[in-house]
Amino acid sequence: MAINYRLIEPKDNEALSRVIKTSLEKLDLALDGTVYTDEATDFMFDGYQKEGSVYFIAEEDGKLLGGSGIAAIPNQEDNNCELQRMFLNEDARGKGIGQALMKKCIDFAKDFGYELVYLETFGDMHSARKLYERSGFKYVEESIGNTGHFSCNIYMTLNL
Numbered sequence: 001m002a003i004n005y006r007l008i009e010p011k012d013n014e015a016l017s018r019v020i021k022t023s024l025e026k027l028d029l030a031l032d033g034t035v036y037t038d039e040a041t042d043f044m045f046d047g048y049q050k051e052g053s054v055y056f057i058a059e060e061d062g063k064l065l066g067g068s069g070i071a072a073i074p075n076q077e078d079n080n081c082e083l084q085r086m087f088l089n090e091d092a093r094g095k096g097i098g099q100a101l102m103k104k105c106i107d108f109a110k111d112f113g114y115e116l117v118y119l120e121t122f123g124d125m126h127s128a129r130k131l132y133e134r135s136g137f138k139y140v141e142e143s144i145g146n147t148g149h150f151s152c153n154i155y156m157t158l159n160l
Contacts, residue, residue, distance in 0.1 A: 003097055005104060008055040008067065010045045015064040016057070017042045020087045027124055033152075035085055044085065047071070052081070052112055056104045058088070058097050065092040068101040070109050073118060073145035080144065081109050083119040086128065093127060102135050110160050117160065118144045120152035132156050 008016070020041055021030065030036045040047045048055040048069055055069035066088030073082045083105055088098055109117050120143065121128055137156040144155070 002060070003065070003095075003100070004059050005100060006057050006059070008045050008048055008057050008069075012057055012064055012067075013042060013044055016044050016067060019064065019066050019089055020085060023087045023090070026090070027122070029122055029124065041085070044069075052114075054105070054108045055085070056101055058092065058101055060092075065089050065097060066101070068098075068105050070105045070112075070114075070117070076145040078116070079114055080116040080118055081112075081114040082145070083117050086119075098128075098131050099135075102131060106135070106158070106160070115160055117158040119156050121154045121156070122152060123154055125154075129154065129156075 021036055024030045024036045035041045044055060047053070048071065050071070053069065053071035055067055057067040058065045068086035069084045070081050071084055073080050083102075086098065086101065106117065117137075119132065119137065121132070135158065137158045140155045140157050142155060143152075144157070
């Protein structure tokens with residue numbers, strides 16, 4: 001079956017929160033200071049209704065597989081954005097879905113006029129880091145802005 005990519009809808013909140021939290025639990029990363037405990041994870045649709053933000057959903061036969069978003073970095077004046085909440089169900093990984101979501105997010109960021117894409121992740125998220133590296137992201141030493149996700153220990157940027 002074909003994968004359908006679309007914008008997030010209110011009906012996606014519960015399934016998307018489950019994908020994100022299950023992924024972190026399986027990696028023993030269900031920590032305070034991550035999207036796991038971030039209230040916004042349960043209300044994803046609401047968080048991506050501002051100008052300059054977007055969240056894409058990947059689904060197959062009506063089943064939500066995961067998603068990824070772009071939004072301005074909180075408390076920052078630079079023209080930078082953050083790749084946010086990029087998670088897929090375990091059975092959806094390794095099929096090019098993450099790469100397709102990444103492209104959609106980067107294309108949105110370019111079209112909106114952002115100059116840099118920032119992301120935060122964990123050292124233990126090996127597959128995700130490989131995807132980011134293949135997409136051109138480079139490691140940086142310090143976090144940018146104040147995302148509230150203080151438990152993340154890997155920071156990367158992509159100049160657009």
